[in-house]
Amino acid sequence: MRLAIVLIALPIILLNCVSQVYADRGTLPIMNVDVYGPGQKAIIAWNGEVERLILSTDLYASLETKVLELMPLPSEPILEMADFKSFQALQSLIMRKMPRTISPGYRGGLEIIFHEKIGAHDITVLKANSTEELSRFITDYTAKMGISNIPPVSEGAYAIFEDYLMRGFNYWVLDLVDIPSTTRSIEPIAYEFKSQTIYYPMKISATTKGPTRINLYLITPEPLNENNIPVKMQIAKYLPSNQNLQFKVSKEDLASIDLKIQRLFDGEAWFTALKYEGDTGNIDFDVEIPKSPAKCRSLSVNTDKNQYMSGEAVKITVNFTHLFPGCFEVAVVHFHQIRLEIVDSNGGTVQSWRWNTTTDMYRRVVWTAGRADNYTVRAGSYWSGERLEVKSQSFIKVIGSNPYGVYGLQYLILGVVIVVLCIIVRDILSHVPIKSWKAKIVSPSIPAYAQETPTHNRPYSPL
Template structure:
């Protein structure tokens, strides 16, 4: 089967959305009294009883450009190599992950044996993202309730309203759930987007997960596919160019690999050639979102795959023609010279 690569811009996994979410600086209130992002001296010390590895990071600030000297007494001659601050970031991540597991449950053993497993946690810009793996809807909803309570989140919707929705996702085989805590102010503004990348045999965007939330919404999806999207996928509809006095046309066209890379280099790497851009939109009540957007490879238009055309400049084409003619002329001259040489040899012989 032909491999299909699908990308969606401004992508969300199965998130737990709340219209009014607040978390203290976006961080969970399991507050270990350490942070690798605070100024000062930081060190990783590893010792096996015979050898020690010391990774040291020190923040030095001066009112003007100057040289400083750090003096570090050591018990023996060291080997010195470059290290990375990622070592500290990884330790910080592990600390937060352990805090989530330990304080969401009464005991550490219960945290480890539960069906809800934290598989990722990281603060990215204004986002505080946690990804969990779960197999039971009730336990997941309970875990999310504890998680939101620990983060002082204003729950505008009862979590009980979400249990049937989560059961629906569980029944369809969804096991990973991402929670993104964002501090929202009274000023409406967009926060930096997050990119998720995962394996899927179909194009996917979650809609049902938002249906228990009251209110109206507007959703705009920019789909990038190897073949053309044939039709509307209710409740989503194709967006159109509206021009007075002319027939409206859907916003769908082919982007080159270079154009995809300008959107995001990782999207450019997702496709071998170019891709079809299709814009879908929805404007209405959240409760009407009763199905997710799921498009299989078979549903795309195979006759409208991306064709790559190589267009050469006119001067380059002319140059190629002249070069070809010159090569032909040289070949003819060489042949005549060889024939003439053979005739002269025959006469002298």
């Protein structure tokens, strides 16, 4: 039987969406035998301290051969055989949580497909402190297992080994599997280990080139925020509704998947499916999502005041802090695109600016409003121009060039009201007998003793 040793990117998981897709792996070839991996399926449960990973791969070769799968881990793992029923339960759960807008008979979405199952594992866990130790062990181990004529580890694979070891991933799981010439699903293995983050090694798959689709089933205490996942990944969606494949799972749901996963959580948890679509050569990251991501960047946008006249200059400042003390970034070539926009009350962009930076940035721009309106001044930082990192916004009001012109209508209405009130008062007063008022005012009451008989009624008395 011909033999081949293959550096398998164990972390690659395929969620078979719409059609079957294939993933390339990094390989260390021996003889002319090609090994293929139509799919890998994994369930990753993490409670903030312990991760349980259930993984199965689909492999076939042009000839019967052996495949050596490697997985770097942050701590010593506990390994045991798992069950295909975990994936079947997860598939049922995904279909049950399907949005109501999708017909129950719709089958074009997510499916976890298994081929004929085989159990052919020969697993070794080792701790390595250097790339030389790891490479030497692989050579000695495969020779011991009857695999000869092994070529030296390629420069690409050597660099990847070194990267993991330098980051503290000293534990490695080696799984030697017999592979037939027809596609088979390898019996699932459960890996349980301590981890400070949701961890999934993907960078190891970059030893080969080619298009691939990678999907991860994650179970976590809280829902994952899209801002916290690797920039080249995104939350998978139900098709054709385009709704995020993220939902809450009950204690009973967890138990149906795996009892030991259920025990990781106090009660309910959250399910999220992540995906990557692209070339394996572009996978230069691992999935490492902390429970409470530390705030390492900030962005602020401010204006010199809140209200302006039409035609007046609006002075806007943007201040971006690249990294706070104690924070660091993955050593990947990237930049931060700072976007500044002025949006009117209808949501239309009036003017915008963009800058690319790899460090702290301060900018001051001047904008002149052409018309009165309420405006939003907003800014955002985007990793390599793709994913939003941090954002900020301010609000301003622009009034007409003549401040009285804005309130002219109000003043006119007030004047009309005053005139109307004056007319009403005049009409009321016009109906009151003015003479009686005058009589009362001019002729007050006179005491009886002071009253005189009218002259025309007095008797005539000659002098």
